[in-house]
Amino acid sequence: MTEQEILSALSKVQEPDLKKDLVTLGMIRDIKVEDKKISFTVVLTTPACPLKEKIRKDCIDAITEQIGDGFEITINMTAQVTSSRSLGPVLPEVKNIIAIASGKGGVGKSTVTTNLAVALARSGARVGLIDADIFGPSIPTMFNCEYEQPEMKTVNGKNFIVPVEHYGVKLISIGFLAPPDSAIVWRGPMASSALKQFFSETVWGELDYLLIDLPPGTSDIHLTMVQTVPVTGAVIVTTPQKVALADATKGVAMFRQKQINVPVLGIIENMSWFTPAELPGSRYPIFGQGGGQALADKFEVPLLGQIPLVQSIRESADNGLPVILKEDEISSQAFASLAEALARQIAIRNANFERTQPTEITTR
Secondary structure, eight states: OOHHHHHHHHTTOBOTTTOSBTTTTTOEEEEEEETTEEEEEEEESOTTOTTHHHHHHHHHHHHHHHHOSOOEEEEEEEEOOOOOBOOOSSSTTEEEEEEEEOSSSSSOHHHHHHHHHHHHHHTTOOEEEEEOOTTSOOHHHHTTOTTOOOEEEEETTEEEEEOEEETTEEEEEGGGTSOTTOOOOOOHHHHHHHHHHHHHSBOOOSEEEEEEEOOSSSOHHHHHHHHHSOOOEEEEEEOSSHHHHHHHHHHHHHHTSTTTOOOEEEEEEEEEEEOOTTOTTOOBOTTOSSHHHHHHHHHTOOEEEEEEEOHHHHHHHHHTOOGGGOTTSHHHHHHHHHHHHHHHHHHHHHHHSOOBOOOOOOOO
């Protein structure tokens, strides 16, 4: 038995999402054959891959079918997050920049972003989060670090911000740079300038995913983001309510404008149903139902997940302990599945679409 025979067998195993075999994709490494022992490494496209056990089983089945039984097969699973962005002077070590947006406020976008970031970090990914809601920053509160201040670091005579790190996520927010009780009263250009500093004057280091928690609506902040950095894709957060869906539609339309052209990775439906703590098996669709799926179908994008409306999510956000960290909670499981679905769509996007570039927008 040779290494080539193992490769031949594994060339019949498809990556379920990318629709190509593992050998062609370069996902098989370090094959070793000793007597009746076979070992090799499968390099996944993300540590949050929800299909790793299926891939493992398919590899074992393929080897058994082609070579026979009686072998001890050891498969090591590791991950190397893919990227499709064009490298430039801004954020050169960040593989994927993901915009989390909503058409209107009050849909739980920051709560979703917080739990997504922590879930991805817990899977083994290197994650950063920019609170781009300059006028209403909430990320410091949700991470229980609203009174912390980032350090400064001098590089080649220039001062850079060092992000605050909590729950394994690197964070930056205007909330760290201003007193908690003060109001940020700035015109649009000042807010845009602050966001540019978060991108270009912050020491992010190597990241697999940088999530950007955008303010509601479509504004200068959104335009500054797409003009400054190549955005891998956007995610739209909505509730099933009709008025939220109407605004979310505008959010999708903004990213799909020809001059912006940022891929929409999917829809997240928050507050999908109310589940009382004393009745964990009950669902009450108090904001309606089916809205998120209808929006996803309209724009032919995936519905990444549905998050229930439960009291523990609100309590966790107020206490600065993301609910994803409470593994026995039903909402924690929902966020974990959501993170896997998002990571999966990012990998598919990186394999099938062109590299992203910063957007050039001209006004007359």
